[in-house]
Amino acid sequence: MSASPACLPTSPSGRVTPATVPISLGERSYPIRIGQGLLADPQTYAGLPRAAAALIVTNATVAPLYEAGLRQALAPHYAKVHTVVLPDGEAYKDWPTLNRIFDALLEQGCDRKTVLFALGGGVVGDMTGFAAACYMRGVPFVQVPTTLLAQVDSSVGGKTAINHPLGKNMVGAFYQPRLVVCDLDSIATLPPRELSAGLAEIIKYGPIADMAFLDWIEANVEALRAGDAQALAHAVRRSCEIKAAVVGADEREGGLRAILNFGHTFGHAIESGLGYGAWLHGEGVGCGMVMAATLSQRLGLVDAAFVARLAAIIARAGLPVAAPPLDAADNAGRWLQLMRVDKKAEGGEIRFVLIDGPGRATVRAAPDALVREVIAACSARA
Structure with missing residues (x-):
């Protein structure tokens, strides 16, 4: 990009x-x-x-x-x-x-x-x-x-x-x-709250495609939350430019377009598990990006500093960064169950959009045991 x-x-x-x-x-x-x-x-x-x-x-x-x-x-x-x-x-x-x-x-x-x-x-x-x-x-x-x-x-x-x-x-x-x-x-x-929810989908474009854009978001997040017209104009245009490039290359999500779902596998589980409407979609995506970045780190794809930076930007945008409990008896089990009902899943195997180095994304599976560790770690942020 x-x-x-x-x-x-x-x-x-x-x-x-x-x-x-x-x-x-x-x-x-x-x-x-x-x-x-x-x-x-x-x-x-x-x-x-x-x-x-x-x-x-x-x-x-x-x-x-x-x-x-x-x-x-x-x-x-x-x-x-x-x-x-x-x-x-x-x-x-x-x-x-x-x-x-x-x-x-x-x-x-x-x-x-x-x-x-x-x-x-x-x-x-x-x-x-x-x-x-x-x-x-x-x-x-x-x-x-x-x-x-x-x-x-x-x-x-x-x-x-x-x-x-x-x-x-x-x-x-x-x-x-x-x-x-x-x-x-x-x-x-x-x-x-609705404005912050929209910022989640803007933030995602940085880690997956354009780190210079993430730098700009980090410097302007308060202006975006305040509704500054110039800042919002730039954010909307750059987000649309990145998405247009991805969609133009892969209209039906056969490969590249899946990277636009960064944070969404975890985020959709939150929305389904809590009941539609309890969290806004962007809130689920914001928290989901922190969880996906944490999983990326545990797979050796990014370092802890990258995860901490992304989580801080998401929190400054007014979005949750701690994973909510979805089941009192078997919380991680419920998360895994919900994430297996995902359009990226293949043969019951959950596939996540992960950060394969700043500004690059990949789609791959991860061991259930490691995903459970991520759920526990991100739940402990609360």
């Missing part, structure tokens, strides 16, 4: 100048537009497939903030703009809630050219993309992520899914959007 670039330029008004990061996937290529004031600007959506109708999919938290602005921006492009409002939260990333999107599409007589707009965070984006992949065997959709986590990760790359009680994101499809709109103004309305 190339070195981390300078921050985005600002206009004379002090606002961040819009930027575009391309996702190169042949006929499935699309742009990621990053800037301020994009969500409610009709020009943002010029050039999308022509259709008689559009459907905005959002949730009860986001709808009062941004639905009217998006609807007004889409009105010049579509004769009808419908909206479905879902309940908010990871607990609703399931079949019954997904069916509410299909219900709205069918009740409004939407055809196979109807364009879906995912207005919200990662849950809304994943569910809308999955619905778009399935409805009439595929209709166009656009990601309009309103959380930091969704802007730097889940909205980019075409991974769509819902959760199953036995595993996170286990039912889904690869289905690329036609456009991703990252309006930095929407981050200003995020609660501090």
Whole structure:
């Protein structure tokens, strides 16, 4: 990966100048537009497939903030703009809630050219993309992520899914959007906990691909937590650049793309084990990165100083670094059970994304006994 670039330029008004990061996937290529004031600007959506109708999919938290602005921006492009409002939260990333999107599409007589707009965070984006992949065997959709986590990760790359009680994101499809709109103004309305959760997915790009970016994050983490527009603009753009390069090389996670799941094997176990919604996804990933880095150290891939540095950055970002207990009787056994229900697992063998030296990642298995030691060590951080 190339070195981390300078921050985005600002206009004379002090606002961040819009930027575009391309996702190169042949006929499935699309742009990621990053800037301020994009969500409610009709020009943002010029050039999308022509259709008689559009459907905005959002949730009860986001709808009062941004639905009217998006609807007004889409009105010049579509004769009808419908909206479905879902309940908010990871607990609703399931079949019954997904069916509410299909219900709205069918009740409004939407055809196979109807364009879906995912207005919200990662849950809304994943569910809308999955619905778009399935409805009439595929209709166009656009990601309009309103959380930091969704802007730097889940909205980019075409991974769509819902959760199953036995595993996170286990039912889904690869289905690329036609456009991703990252309006930095929407981050200003995020609660501090949600902002920190998004920082986890930004931090992960440093250890796996760009240590210069990790250096920059370490120097600017307080500015990011404070919502500084310049800092966030740079973080979103660089994160999208790294992810675009990885997705362009491995769209369907046959090899390289798996490195983007650094911290996720442990993190998904936390989310499933505690119950969806108890910890935010980014909180699970933050703690999971500490655990994966610790496992990397015990396998001789990195030193203790690297682990300590990464854990300190994650803690400064407002994220947990201590592993929560998942079972009173057999805690490590429960962790292992949950991690075996992971899309990277092969033949029941857990495969982890590990740091194979700063700025490099690898995917490999580890002995259960060593993983148990890591769980115990990271639990002792509490």
